[in-house]
Amino acid sequence: MLPGDGIGPEAMREVRRVIDWLDRRRSISFDIDEGLVGGASYEAHGTPLTDETLEKAMRTDAVLFGAVGGPQWDNVDFELRPEAALLRLRKEMDLFANLRPAICFEALAKASSLKPELVSGLDILIVRELTGGVYFGEPRGIENMPNGDRRGVNTQVYTGEEIRRVARVAFDLARKRNNLVHSSEKANVMESGLLWREEVTKVHDTEFPDVQLQHILADNCGMQLVREPKQFDVIVTDNLFGDMLSDVAAMLTGSLGMLPSAALGMRDAQGRAKAMYEPVHGSAPDIAGKGLANPIATILSFGMALRYSYDLPEEADLLDKAIENVLAGGLRTADIMQPGMAKVSTEVMGDAIVRELEKLTA
Ligand code: NAD
Numbered sequence: 501m502l503p504g505d506g507i508g509p510e511a512m513r514e515v516r517r518v519i520d521w522l523d524r525r526r527s528i529s530f531d532i533d534e535g536l537v538g539g540a541s542y543e544a545h546g547t548p549l550t551d552e553t554l555e556k557a558m559r560t561d562a563v564l565f566g567a568v569g570g571p572q573w574d575n576v577d578f579e580l581r582p583e584a585a586l587l588r589l590r591k592e593m594d595l596f597a598n599l600r601p602a603i604c605f606e607a608l609a610k611a612s613s614l615k616p617e618l619v620s621g622l623d624i625l626i627v628r629e630l631t632g633g634v635y636f637g638e639p640r641g642i643e644n645m646p647n648g649d650r651r652g653v654n655t656q657v658y659t660g661e662e663i664r665r666v667a668r669v670a671f672d673l674a675r676k677r678n679n680l681v682h683s684s685e686k687a688n689v690m691e692s693g694l695l696w697r698e699e700v701t702k703v704h705d706t707e708f709p710d711v712q713l714q715h716i717l718a719d720n721c722g723m724q725l726v727r728e729p730k731q732f733d734v735i736v737t738d739n740l741f742g743d744m745l746s747d748v749a750a751m752l753t754g755s756l757g758m759l760p761s762a763a764l765g766m767r768d769a770q771g772r773a774k775a776m777y778e779p780v781h782g783s784a785p786d787i788a789g790k791g792l793a794n795p796i797a798t799i800l801s802f803g804m805a806l807r808y809s810y811d812l813p814e815e816a817d818l819l820d821k822a823i824e825n826v827l828a829g830g831l832r833t834a835d836i837m838q839p840g841m842a843k844v845s846t847e848v849m850g851d852a853i854v855r856e857l858e859k860l861t862a
Pocket of ligand 1: 507568570583586756757778779780782784785786792793794795797835
């Protein structure tokens, strides 16, 4: 557990209570090691991520990351900024598959910018390639041209293996869901998109013929996500399109305080993949320490760890159900407050979720 800065530790405290409950009531005990990361680590050790913490992260089944950053570190050197810890963890652990679910809890359907019937019951998963593509491709830069003008260059580049490994993650996840994968690129105008389409098809035909595969151009995918989002199950796409499509999908479901994510690496010989789970939101310094933070994104991130790292789908479903019931009961943190509902603190929300878990298993 790396709670980090701002609201990170507050939200993580509520995850601890869920973990304590699992230990007490379901006899599932976790070996937990907690460390400093981000600004908290910088203050204690002069670096946002110590080698020792990184080494532990590399060995553990799952890293649960809170959030890092804050205005007090705005003037620190770039490589010592809190956010550098996150980038280093992702890079060293080679977390190439970013999982961003967009799940719409019934009780929050009215808070979506789309009509409730379009999003109610929505459950889609976007798998974004995270370590390749145009954000990393060379050459890159801003050049001065002989005519005195300037030229900005970035390169979209993917190898077959980079495509195949993220496709495998998507097909594998689809098997545990509704068995449908949409692969999204721009094969009509980009060679890298054409390669993407060919390689995904190859992986499908040779390793996952039982999963339904559909190719969809990325612009159409964006359109379909806001037109009829429930037609999707798993969407696999590259780094750039994934960045945009996952934000579009996320906003179908409401607040930043509700959005979990996971980043997975390669499976080893024992079938174990390095993994990091974290809420999509940041450290929210504007509300830190006030009991206002919504802990649900962090709790749902732990739920993803139950599902994808610990193979405990029953407990993950139970946790989802408990959160759904608490929301249906009318409790809201400030960020998801609606008229007629009861506004509660971080701790009361955590409390209510644990009490609901208790009720569901009584
Ligand atoms: P942010 O996500 O921290 O906050 C954006 C807005 O959403 C704020 O008004 C905040 O109060 C609200 N919010 C976010 N999470 C919430 C929650 N769980 N409950 C209730 N309200 C919530 O983004 P920001 O303000 O742009 O960034 C703040 C700091 O966090 C910066 O230092 C930034 O670099 C860092 N950051 C870190 C991560 C990360 O650790 N993964 C991600 C994004 C930003």
